Amino acid sequence: MSPLTWPRWREWSWRTVKLVAAGVALAVLASVAAVVITGKVSEARARCADGVSHEGADRECVGVTDGSYAFAGHLKRVEKKIEDENERVYAHRTEDPYVTVAYLTSFTVTDDDSNSEDSVRHELEGAYLAQIRHNRGDLAASPKIRLLVANTGSGARHWEHTVDELIARKAAPDRLVAVAGLGPSTDRDVLALRKLSKNGIATVSSIMTATDITGIQGFVRVAPTNADEARAGAAYLKRQKKKYRTAVVIQDAAKSNLYARTLGEAFTEEYPDKDHRLVADRITYDSSVPSAWPNELHYTAEQLCGERPEVVYFAGRGRHLSHFLNALANRTCQAQQFTVLTGDDTTNLTPKELAAAARTGVTVLYTGLAHADMWRDDPGSVSGPSAGSFQPGGTMDKWFPDDARYDGQDIMGHDAVLTAAQGIRMASNWQGKVTGRSVGRMFLQLDGDRKVPGASGFLSFKDNGDPRDKAVPVLRLTPKGESELVDVSAPGGRPATRG
Numbered sequence: 001m002s003p004l005t006w007p008r009w010r011e012w013s014w015r016t017v018k019l020v021a022a023g024v025a026l027a028v029l030a031s032v033a034a035v036v037i038t039g040k041v042s043e044a045r046a047r048c049a050d051g052v053s054h055e056g057a058d059r060e061c062v063g064v065t066d067g068s069y070a071f072a073g074h075l076k077r078v079e080k081k082i083e084d085e086n087e088r089v090y091a092h093r094t095e096d097p098y099v100t101v102a103y104l105t106s107f108t109v110t111d112d113d114s115n116s117e118d119s120v121r122h123e124l125e126g127a128y129l130a131q132i133r134h135n136r137g138d139l140a141a142s143p144k145i146r147l148l149v150a151n152t153g154s155g156a157r158h159w160e161h162t163v164d165e166l167i168a169r170k171a172a173p174d175r176l177v178a179v180a181g182l183g184p185s186t187d188r189d190v191l192a193l194r195k196l197s198k199n200g201i202a203t204v205s206s207i208m209t210a211t212d213i214t215g216i217q218g219f220v221r222v223a224p225t226n227a228d229e230a231r232a233g234a235a236y237l238k239r240q241k242k243k244y245r246t247a248v249v250i251q252d253a254a255k256s257n258l259y260a261r262t263l264g265e266a267f268t269e270e271y272p273d274k275d276h277r278l279v280a281d282r283i284t285y286d287s288s289v290p291s292a293w294p295n296e297l298h299y300t301a302e303q304l305c306g307e308r309p310e311v312v313y314f315a316g317r318g319r320h321l322s323h324f325l326n327a328l329a330n331r332t333c334q335a336q337q338f339t340v341l342t343g344d345d346t347t348n349l350t351p352k353e354l355a356a357a358a359r360t361g362v363t364v365l366y367t368g369l370a371h372a373d374m375w376r377d378d379p380g381s382v383s384g385p386s387a388g389s390f391q392p393g394g395t396m397d398k399w400f401p402d403d404a405r406y407d408g409q410d411i412m413g414h415d416a417v418l419t420a421a422q423g424i425r426m427a428s429n430w431q432g433k434v435t436g437r438s439v440g441r442m443f444l445q446l447d448g449d450r451k452v453p454g455a456s457g458f459l460s461f462k463d464n465g466d467p468r469d470k471a472v473p474v475l476r477l478t479p480k481g482e483s484e485l486v487d488v489s490a491p492g493g494r495p496a497t498r499g
Helices: 005-046 073-091 117-136 159-168 187-198 226-238 258-270 293-307 318-329 344-348 351-358 384-388 395-399 409-431 436-443
Strands: 047-049 052-055 060-065 098-105 144-151 176-181 202-205 219-221 246-252 283-285 311-315 339-342 363-367 452-454 457-459 472-477 483-489
Touching (some): 073 117, 073 144, 098 159, 117 176, 117 395, 144 176, 144 409, 187 202, 246 293, 258 311, 318 339, 344 363, 384 452, 409 436, 409 452
Parallel strands (some): 098 176, 176 202, 246 283, 311 339, 339 363
Antiparallel strands (some): 060 144, 363 472, 472 483
16 A cells, blocks of 8 residues: 555545535434424414414414404404403503412313303403403403403313413412302312412302312302202292292203202202292203203103192203293193292303203293393392493493393403402502412402492302392293393392492
8 A cells, every 4th residue: 555545545534424424413403493483484384373272173363362362253242352451451461460360160171061151242242341341441450450361171171281271370560369150069160260270370150160170279259059059049939929839950960060950959848948949850951961861852752741730940052942832832631720930040041042942931030140131130149330321221231222122141251350450459558468368368358349240140259259139030931032130039038228
C-alpha cells in the first residue's frame, strides 16, 4: 500500500461518517417535527374552541366558554350577550374588580335528556339577566361578575371533564367562586355537584328537586324539593272541598331517577288522612328498560279503570307523562273522568308536546317551579322588581322578543345566579376575601331583610341548603296546551314573604 493511499481512504471514511451522522440528525429532527406537527393537528382537531373540546365517541363539544363559543345554534344570541358583558367587565377590571360564576348544565340536549332546548336556553337567558342586574342594573354591587357557560353534554355524560375545567379556573384570571344551574336531579349531576363542593366552590342549583341531596357544603337550591312540591300539591288537593278524596300514585322505578322516587314517596306519605286515601299500592314502570316502559304505561292506564281514583299522582318525567296521557285517553272506561297531578318536569315539554297532552282531554295539574303570574296572584310572596322583568313587555321580552317563555325556567336560572351574586356581595363586605367557601357560608346568612328577592319567591335557606317555605305554583294545562296559574301553595301552607 502506498503511503498516499491510507490518508485518502481515511479522509473519505470520516467524510462519509459525518455525512451519515448529519443525515441521521436531520431525519431525527424531521421525525420530531412531524410528531410535534401531528400533535398540534390532533390537538386542534380535538378542540372546538378555547376551553371546549370534542369528547366521547360522538365527539360532543363540551367544556367551558365565556360566551365566545356557542354550544348550539339556538344559544348564539344569549351567549353573544354574555360574551359582550364579560368583555366589558374585564375591560374595567382595574377600577372595578370581578369574580366569576359559571352556569353549568347539559346544553347539547338530545331525546335522552329530560330538559329541552327551550328550557336550557331559557335558564341561560335568566342567568344573563341576573348578571346584568348585579353588574350595572337595579341591584348593582361589587365585585362584578363574569359569567361562564359550562356544558356537561347530553345526559351529563362528560361532567367530569367539564367540572375539572371549572376547578382549574378558581385561580386568576378567572377567580371562579360559584357554579349555578347544575341540571336536573340525576346521578351524574349530583356527582358533579359534590366534586365542585369538595373543591371549595359554592353551588346554587336552579332546578334540582330530589329531596335526598344532602350533606353538601356551600350548596343551596332555589327550587322547592320534591317533598315540598308533593306537600304543596297535596295541600292544594285537600283545599278543594273534598273533590279529590281518593288517589293513586304511578311512579318511575328506575334507580337513577331520584326525581321520581322522592316525588312519589313524599306524596304517598303526605296525602292520606281521615278524609283522603290511596286506593291502591304504588303502581310502577321502569324507564331504564326502553323496550318495556311504554307498554307498562299503557297497561297502567287500563288498571286505573278498575281502581277509579279521583286523582292520579304521576311521579315521572315529562316525556313519560306524554305517553301515559295518550294511553289514558284511549282507556276503555271513557265515562270515568281522571285528573292527573304531577311535578315540575312537565315544564320541560315543548309547546308541541304540551298541546298534544292537552288534546288527550285529561285534566292535567302540575306543581311548577315558577310562573310569571305568581306575582299577580300573591304579590307578597314574590319580588315585584324581579317579577316585572318577566312580565309581557318586560326586560326579557325586549332582549329576546321571539322567545316564548312558557316554562318558568328563565326565572329559575335568574334566581340561581341572583343568589350567587348576593352571596358574593355579602362575602366582599368589610374587605373580605371572596372565595368559594366564603360565598357558600354567606348563603346561610340569607334571611330577613337579606332574603334573595327572587322572581320565584323570596329566598332564604335551611342549613341543608333547601329553601324555606318556598312558593310553589299549581298550574293547569289548558286545551290550547298553555299553562295557567291555579294557585300559589307551599309545603307549610303559605309561602315565605319579604319580612
